[in-house]
Amino acid sequence: MDLLSSLESSQRLDLDGLVYLRGYALPNQTQLLDDLHAVISAAPLRQMMTPMGFAMSVATTSCGALGWVSDQQGYRYSPIDPIRQAPWPAMPESFFVLANTAANIAGYTDFAPDACLINQYQIGTKMGLHQDKNERDFTQPIVSVSLGIAARFQFGGKKRTDKPTQLRLEHGDVIVWGGDARLNYHGIMTMQSGCHAILGNTRVNLTFRKAG
Ligand code: MD6
Numbered sequence: 001m002d003l004l005s006s007l008e009s010s011q012r013l014d015l016d017g018l019v020y021l022r023g024y025a026l027p028n029q030t031q032l033l034d035d036l037h038a039v040i041s042a043a044p045l046r047q048m049m050t051p052m053g054f055a056m057s058v059a060t061t062s063c064g065a066l067g068w069v070s071d072q073q074g075y076r077y078s079p080i081d082p083i084r085q086a087p088w089p090a091m092p093e094s095f096f097v098l099a100n101t102a103a104n105i106a107g108y109t110d111f112a113p114d115a116c117l118i119n120q121y122q123i124g125t126k127m128g129l130h131q132d133k134n135e136r137d138f139t140q141p142i143v144s145v146s147l148g149i150a151a152r153f154q155f156g157g158k159k160r161t162d163k164p165t166q167l168r169l170e171h172g173d174v175i176v177w178g179g180d181a182r183l184n185y186h187g188i189m190t191m192q193s194g195c196h197a198i199l200g201n202t203r204v205n206l207t208f209r210k211a212g
């Protein structure tokens with residue numbers, strides 16, 4: 001059975017421009033978590049500075065040819081990790097295949113991400129409403145993988161003031177975000193306490209992009 005037909009329709013939810021694939025990452029979670037551990041060991045999670053000079057509450061790192069960085073100069077993608085002054089770790093094959101097949105299910109063929117941003121949330125942290133607009137080609141989707149404790153994802157509209165709908169994202173859930181929603185505002189509400197068997201009281205989110 002191929003990946004497309006193995007995914008039951010009950011596990012898929014379509015909101016305009018957002019395809020939610022419940023538990024899609026679960027079958028490969030052992031490999032994913034091993035590879036995640038290796039990436040974080042090579043390029044440690046760190047709290048970057050916002051352009052306004054505040055430390056982000058969420059800790060980040062990256063893998064792939066390009067990594068997402070933030071500092072006084074702004075937000076952008078860079079081939080060099082500014083802390084290690086070295087290229088980011090390569091994107092593990094398990095990451096690439098997961099993102100590529102999830103995008104395929106959502107109707108984006110040949111999605112070839114060159115950047116994977118890793119966000120780590122502790123209880124009490126959040127990600128305010130934002131748009132993802134540092135990538136070059138907005139026809140390419142973003143694939144987002146949730147691991148660890150559950151989060152409340154806010155899915156808003158084109159304007160910051162549009163009232164968001166909420167989606168609960170659990171360990172193994174994948175969303176493919178593109179098309180009409182590509183520039184919609186979104187965020188993560190303040191993380192509430194929880195405990196995951198492997199990741200403890202943290203949530204890790206992987207976002208895959210074609211950034212360059
Ligand atoms: C998060 N996600 O889930 C934050 N951005 O922790 C994002 O900011 C995001 O999930 C673009 C596309 C999908 C996402």
Ligand code: FE
Nearest residue numbers: 130131132186
């Ligand atoms: Fe985002």
